[in-house]
Amino acid sequence: MSDHNWRLAARSLKRDIRAADVRALFVALVLAVAASTMIAFFLDRLERGLERQAGQMLGGDLVLEQRQPFDEELRTRLEQVGFVLSDQVDLVSMISRGERFQPASLKAVDDVYPHYGVSHVDRGNGTEEIASGPPPGEAWADPRLAQLIEIELGDRVQVGQTELTISGIIEREADQSGGFGNFNPRLMLNTADLEATGLVQPGARVDFELLAAGPPAALEQVQGLLAGLRRDGVDVRDVRVDRPQLGNALQRAESYLGLAGLAAVLLAGVAVAMSTRRYVERHLDTAALLRCFGASQYQLVVIFSLQLLGLALLASVVGALLGLIGQAVLLWLLVSFLPMTLPPPGIMPLWLGIFTALAVLVGFAGPTLLRIKQVSALKVLRRELDPLPPSAWLVVGVASIVFGGLLWLYSGSFPLALALLIGGAALLGLLWTISSLLLNGLLIVVQRMTGGGEWSQALRLGGKQLARRKQAGLGQLLAFSVTFFAMAMIVLVRGDLLTTWQDQLPEDAPNYFAINIQPSERDAFERVIAPRVDTQSTLYPMVRGRITAINNQAPGDVVPPDARGDGSLRRELNLTWQAELPEGNQIVAGQWFTTLSEPQGWMGAVEATPRAVDESVPISVEDGLAERLGLGVGDELTFSVGSDTITTHIESLRSLNWDSFNPNFFVIFPPGILESFGHSYITAFHLPDSEQGLIRQLVSDFPGVSLLNVDAILGQVRDVLTQVTRAVELVLALVLLAGISVLYAALTASRPVRAHESGLLRVFGAGNRMISRVQWAEYALLGFTSGLMGAALAELATAGLYLYWLDLTPRLHIGLWVILPLGGALLIGAIGHALSYSLRRQAPAASLGLIGEA
């Protein structure tokens, strides 16, 4: 029994491929699978690749840092779960060659270094890629250090109590996590020489790092251990949490791709629902005949389910193949900026694709398909005996539940999925009501149109046709609205994403940082650079200070356990003072310092009397830091600056953009407090290519000022943006394709009814031109209304998305309200018109079914 059901299903499927609705169904399913697998494959590989890259920048998958050497017990435990360990020691010390002295940031590495990646070192034969550190007895210096103490390859430098030979100039370290916390130039040496230097003494400021490389599973196993270490004040950097900021751009792009994938699945789902309707209608006759020939209800369901299942599996295979090709294309577009080989595609996304196809089929086609079961054998004698279509609520309900499930699966967040679903359902109800009103209103307007012109007559007739099939028209209106909405949203978000990226990194984004400008040099420095640079950030004064107490308690006792080893508590922070809120910063809590014009304010007091040490000073803190340390407005922070102690309270929290290539500060003081401490200035500026000579002049005029060139990093981030943009565009094309598949499916579904109508019009004497215009008008009205609805939906949804997902500021898109209705009218009008071309060529007898039953 079941065996021949299979056979019958397979045969009917083979025969059915000829039918337009089955083709539409197939295309829709292929698109759903292709979109979801492509994006899943891609994100999966990108995610794993990024983790690898993050590991490279951190120096390992797990990095521990503390002020004393790590004990054997910890090493054994880490090695037991599969980690390979590497030791590293960081300290700042004076190095010298002859008469020249220079503080340098020493980094001692062992023979395992580096876990990932290579260093770019010039050992006399040009820059080479080397996957190790310097051998014992040798050291590598960065170009700045070489310049400052005038060393060349082969020279010997004094490091503590020993001498090392400079055997390489290090252009780029394998593990370089950027950051400007340490402004001293680098000297890299071997841990074997560390003891001889005599620099590692009790009480010396030495950072011991333990770098571990291992699989994610190993990382998972030691989470408990890590939590304990954090509580003990060890700085723990986990590759999955402390991913270096290659830019939020990539994260947003990932969110965007995920969103686009879902949009494509939703669109494909709508297409599936529409083609299933037509499919079922077409097969009611078959079902009735089969009932006549003795098939049971169960058999009918089995046969048609198997048939659709076969179609879904076939579509999954084709879609998955397309998805594989698509992700390869995506990667090819992106690969030049990914400094890594991505792991091969996993099998998981494939299952996801097949699952998606089945889910879409069950959710969007299921309730409609069950209608076939209800068919009565008597229909063969009495044609009008069609079973009732399933209630719209049932169809939409089941589809929503399944789509909600997919949302959950893709986003991994149940509350988000639920919220989106409930929001979507409410929106759909609203949409239905508004569509209905809108359609009615439009029809009234059309009916009132006077004038004997052929076009207005066509509009009237088209409007009437639409009105006659109001339920079906509403269904299509809904489908088109959702389609336009999804398409518009993907286009809008893309546009805003790109604009935001471009705003974030304008052409004249700073490419140099100048650090350590002494107060005495400040004016001279400004005078030299001002005429020759494009843009320059404010000159920020900078004072080093350490947080010594939070609310009068030791910081370690107050902050969340995870933050006990936080770098901001272990190292000195760069503090600055500003009267105005720096550009690009936003107050998110509290308020910025009261203005100078208030004489009774504390600043007035400062002007009048010397600062009292015990007076609490208002400060502004970066919100990310505040969140990590569990701080809020009103909390008291005590800083030690130099030999003084300053008591402060948080008056405001600021959010700022760390990717902006401008100097950013965790803590900002008001003017009048820190001036008396030793301070230097920092600034960032953009130096055009034509003015590169300025650098040489600055180095010789201001030898104490450190200049950092960030062109390379800037270029890398720009590359990321360009290429992510291309990837985004590819996905956009896919979504638009899915949208068109919906239109195709919907119009295919309504062909027979329209054929009948145009046949009737023809019988009554309408010419081809008239019929063609009436159809144009009907589709255009439909398109116009759907466009309006789509615009409203898209505007609402993008605003929500920006706020809660993509972290952008919402804005109104006026063009949308014009383009979508007009474009919709044009697009639906044109596609519908083109699709009904063959109908218009038909003799009325054929379209009215007077000849045979074809």
Added chain:
Amino acid sequence: MTILHNLSLSVVAGESVAILGKSGSGKSTLLGLLAGLDTPSDGELTLFGQPLSRLDEDGRAALRAGRVGFVFQNFQLLPTLSALENVLLPLELSPRAGENQHASQWLERVGLGERTDHLPKQLSGGEQQRVAIARAFVTDPELVFADEPTGNLDPDTGAQIIDLLFTLNREAGTTLILVTHDHALARRCGRCLRLVNGQLEPFQPAAISNGGGDE
């Protein structure tokens, strides 16, 4: 609304019965009841010795499977299926060995051996009805229902279809129940009945008819 009432009919195996009636007299309703496609609000029907009222929709369908053939006025061919595939359809529900060959043979017997791969829309009305007749007989049914088999055909084609139907019926020894308003067609049946006001009465069709008259 009562369409048929106080109506009694029994048909024995091998018999051919014509039921005549005006449009709207309830002919199709009666046919639907006889074939178990529909159920009467009152009364009892027995098909192949089984009381239909005791069977549910699926049970009645199972009873029909392979034992009942249908020929319809509007042919009821599936437009996306070729002639051969249309004939195969009932066989696929109760499969047997060599069904393709069997179906081809039936198409040959109705004179369409050369057109097995044509879609219905590529066939004329008469040819389509031939396909339908082949489909009705392909399961070697014990009983064939024909609902106005010539209703959509011109008189000449109709006559040919009638010849074919009766020839095949005779050869196969099938019971035939035919609903029509065509007297020429009715006259070829062993027994003729007329449906008037919901009741059946014996009837002798007029000797001469062009097949177009009503009654």
